[in-house]
Amino acid sequence: MQHLDGNALAGALAEFLSFDVTTAIARCNGCGATDEFARAIVFTSPAGTVVRCPSCDHVLATLVESGDRAWLGFSGVSAIEVRRG
Amino acid sequence: MIGRPSVPRSGWHPATVVANTPETTSAARLELEVEGWPGNAAGQHLDVRLTAPDGYTATRSYSIASSGPATGDVTRVVLAVDRVPDGEVSPFLVDVARAGDRVEVHGPLGAFFVWQPAAASAAAAGSGESDAAGGPVPSAPRPVQLIAGGSGVVPFVAMAQAHADADDATPFRLLYSVRTPADVFFAPEFERLVSASAPFRLDLVYTREAPAGWPMAPARITREALAEAVLPASDAPLVYVCGSTGFVERVASWLIELGHDARAIRTERFGGT
Numbered sequence: 001m002q003h004l005d006g007n008a009l010a011g012a013l014a015e016f017l018s019f020d021v022t023t024a025i026a027r028c029n030g031c032g033a034t035d036e037f038a039r040a041i042v043f044t045s046p047a048g049t050v051v052r053c054p055s056c057d058h059v060l061a062t063l064v065e066s067g068d069r070a071w072l073g074f075s076g077v078s079a080i081e082v083r084r085g
Numbered sequence: 086m087i088g089r090p091s092v093p094r095s096g097w098h099p100a101t102v103v104a105n106t107p108e109t110t111s112a113a114r115l116e117l118e119v120e121g122w123p124g125n126a127a128g129q130h131l132d133v134r135l136t137a138p139d140g141y142t143a144t145r146s147y148s149i150a151s152s153g154p155a156t157g158d159v160t161r162v163v164l165a166v167d168r169v170p171d172g173e174v175s176p177f178l179v180d181v182a183r184a185g186d187r188v189e190v191h192g193p194l195g196a197f198f199v200w201q202p203a204a205a206s207a208a209a210a211g212s213g214e215s216d217a218a219g220g221p222v223p224s225a226p227r228p229v230q231l232i233a234g235g236s237g238v239v240p241f242v243a244m245a246q247a248h249a250d251a252d253d254a255t256p257f258r259l260l261y262s263v264r265t266p267a268d269v270f271f272a273p274e275f276e277r278l279v280s281a282s283a284p285f286r287l288d289l290v291y292t293r294e295a296p297a298g299w300p301m302a303p304a305r306i307t308r309e310a311l312a313e314a315v316l317p318a319s320d321a322p323l324v325y326v327c328g329s330t331g332f333v334e335r336v337a338s339w340l341i342e343l344g345h346d347a348r349a350i351r352t353e354r355f356g357g358t
Contacts, residue, residue: 005353011144020095020196
């Protein structure tokens with residue numbers, strides 16, 4: 001499956017989050033690395049989207065959409081740094 | 086500031102196709118009039134949503150070839166869309182969409198893959214900020230190296246135009262890998278940008294067919310060719326790479342091998358081949 005990167009998450013996550021996700025910095029639970037979401041590796045399929053750490057491949061986040069609902073998971077992220085303003 | 090420019094807030098907007106003209110043999114340039122568009126920074130993208138009569142929707146992301154602040158309630162946005170065979174959205178946009186057609190756009194999106202002129206960056210940063218790598222903002226703007234594969238050049242025409250419009254003195258270079266001369270996006274615009282007063286240099290690499298008399302035989306870019314055509318790591322350039330996933334990852338790994346700082350390389354992958 002051809003992967004993308006976290007730039008591709010900007011539109012999908014702007015539906016739910018009030019900050020720009022591409023410049024938000026996530027800390028990976030797997031290896032402790034911190035990186036902008038734009039640098040993450042993103043796999044999309046009809047079943048949903050999986051976001052992986054660019055350093056250790058740990059699953060950072062998942063997004064599943066169905067009809068009028070979405071399920072957002074951040075199981076692999078211990079913190080997200082968001083710039084105010 | 087370079088790392089996190091201040092960009093307009095995103096939202097869904099109704100848009101009307103104003104013009105659809107051939108850009109290359111496989112791509113079209115689309116001008117959209119977007120109601121309530123808040124303006125966008127150079128390098129941002131938007132999502133286009135098409136809705137079928139039965140309510141089925143398909144959404145795809147496209148880089149924006151234009152930039153600038155909002156200029157009233159209705160604003161012009163330029164896209165260049167490459168046809169993806171068997172795609173759900175691009176064949177409509179390239180082959181079917183005509184002036185007057187309505188689509189929905191979501192944007193502007195993404196503040197990561199963005200370049201802004203020094204004045205705008207400084208205004209967004211205030212004072213005492215740090216860059217993405219945690220260091221102090223350099224007093225002089227860092228030179229910029231853009232590297233595009235195919236339609237990955239779209240955000241770079243916006244960046245180069247913003248650079249020229251601001252008459253910005255930051256050295257700008259674009260390395261553009263393209264299949265044939267007929268596949269060059271924004272050829273007249275780049276010709277003008279090369280001769281504009283803001284320093285801009287274009288290096289083309291043809292992978293399948295070169296113009297008559299071109300000094301290099303057509304070939305995919307190599308690490309050695311990359312090393313010759315991009316600003317050296319010792320200049321500490323900001324490097325933006327956009328193209329297919331394979332192209333971006335090949336180029337990014339070579340840049341690291343050539344000594345470029347990974348934190349100074351910004352990448353945007355659009356999948357495909």
